[in-house]
Amino acid sequence: MKNFFKSLLHISFVFVLSCNSMAAEKVEYLKTDWSFKGLFGKFDRGALQRGYQVYSEVCSSCHSMKYVSYRNLAEKGGPEFSLDQAKAIAASFEVTDGPNADGEMFTRPGKLSDKFVMPYENEKAAQAANGGAYPPDMSVLVKARGGGANYIYSLLQGYEDPPLGMTLDEGVYYNKYMYGNKIKMSNQLSDGLVEYSDGTEATVEQMSKDITTFLMWTAEPHLEARHRMGFKAIVYLIILTVLVYFSMKKIWSRIETEV
């Protein structure tokens, strides 16, 4: 009887699991070995710097990154540009500041403390310039999509001709990894689009990997510190648990003999 119910429980689980695979005809995302995965995962500094280059030369013409500051570029655990490089990057942007003593807004070169300058004044302006579609802010984009880094990486390489019989409206493109397969961003990457200063060949795959690594960092700027601390915390907890286990055995041994 007991076995019967155990198998019933088992069957219900298998049933539920199979429903899962039935319902979701998910496309398999492309995978690559991310340096930031795993217990000791760290960002690949080179990939972050190249990723920033792709962002600034390609993505940033439409996508904002409003929660990231120029100073972050020089911080530990990030692309780790030198302070002078970060200052130079910041200074290459015009920032609107003010009002000044005369009540006027003015522009000045960017400083380390400024947030990344946005490509459009506001969301409406961004929509107007992009056929009604708002290019999402990229600060936390990797965390805001179900498939995470693999999804972004795949999407950038997922542009294909639409299947026969599918007609696409003006300004809509086919992407096999996009939810519903229709995306309003055209294919942005092509081989050799940017020229990497470190000599890495700028293939579409390479650029996709670099920009995704960069976006992972902007979404989780403290990932490296988190992994480091996590390892220490868990090792500490395990040692303490073992010690407490033996103390417990010792204390409880008083009772066993008494009974």
Add this chain to the structure above:
Amino acid sequence: MSDHEYTPQSKAGKWFNDRLPLLTLANHLTDYPTPKNLNYWWTFGGILTFCLITQIVTGLTLAMHYIAHADMAFESVEHIMRDVNYGWLIRYIHANGASMFFLAVYIHIFRSLFYGSYKAPREIIWIIGIIIYLLMMAAAFMGYVLPWGQMSFWGATVITNLFSAIPFVGEGIVTWLWGGYSVDNPTLTRFFTLHYLIPFLILGLVVLHIWALHVPGNNNPVGIDIQKPSKDTVPFHPYIVIKDGFALLMFMIVFAFFVFYTPNILGHADNYIEANPMVTPAHIVPEWYLLPFYAILRSVPDKLLGVIAMLSAIFILAALPWLDTSKIRSAVFRPLYKQFYWILVADVLILGYVGAMPAEGLYLLIARVATAYYFIHFLVILPVLGFKEKTLPVPLSITEPVLGGSPNLAMAKNKESLTK
């Protein structure tokens, strides 16, 4: 219980204790006689206390940096994640802490169901526990709204809209809850206020929960009353303290793994998109710990009846001490109840699963069957089982199981398999 008079050793201690018997209380807590046969399922009470304290401490810290305003909430959370020193750590502990809290409370509740801890004379402990559970759900739901992401906004819209099912006054109540004609800034600020308040209400109820526990004392795996305190029990300190501590550390390892290595796996990706009243997410799903109730809600075609079913599913638990007619507490000695218990566990897990799936086709059918079974378990099976079930012989005391001899539970278990 330890009713022996306690007199502090020092003169100052005695002077103080005569005016406020805090030392007597401390002495009671240390000496509190606890059944010596408690297993690890009994350590979750302590773990839950730890969870509550963790949530309160991290929550207070977050509240120092968070801004409860529709235009600034999302940004302030990003500020915490990026610029506040160890803000990411505090927020991830708080967010995952909520899940850990529910994980622990579900184990705690199902332990109580298995060993019949809700039965006389522990009904009040149980009912206070149900109220705590309700408040936890309210706190967790409102907490999820605070980051003002897409799931925050739409989850709040869906849940508050449930009140519109109330006949005649429903719409008015919803407007009153919102503080406007949609979920907006007034909703956010009041949710923040309540989210801040509720943990302290829970803290107060936890004190009552423990107080009520210390009147009859703990239930135990064999589910019989303590016969000889000197033989059947151990003082709470150091025996239970060290055991609870050990279990808590194991729990903290799991907790730490979530916080440091998969901090976002229990949340929904859409909540990293800032709330937008113009864009509805494809699937609005609550946090995992609310999914079984969400499934019950959606399995009923009528909105009002769905809300009633969902609320009944929770409140039916409060009536459990009277629905379960069996005099035997522990499922160890109730062969049939034990099987129905595991079916209920599977039923709740299935409800949780379909709650996460779209309410259509096969999922809806499964949800309906599982919902019906949930109520049948409490309203039909449990009352009938108490009269029909042939229970196994119960030991005379914790230390002297049925045939005397070995004090451990294995004896009782062997006995059970022999009777098959």
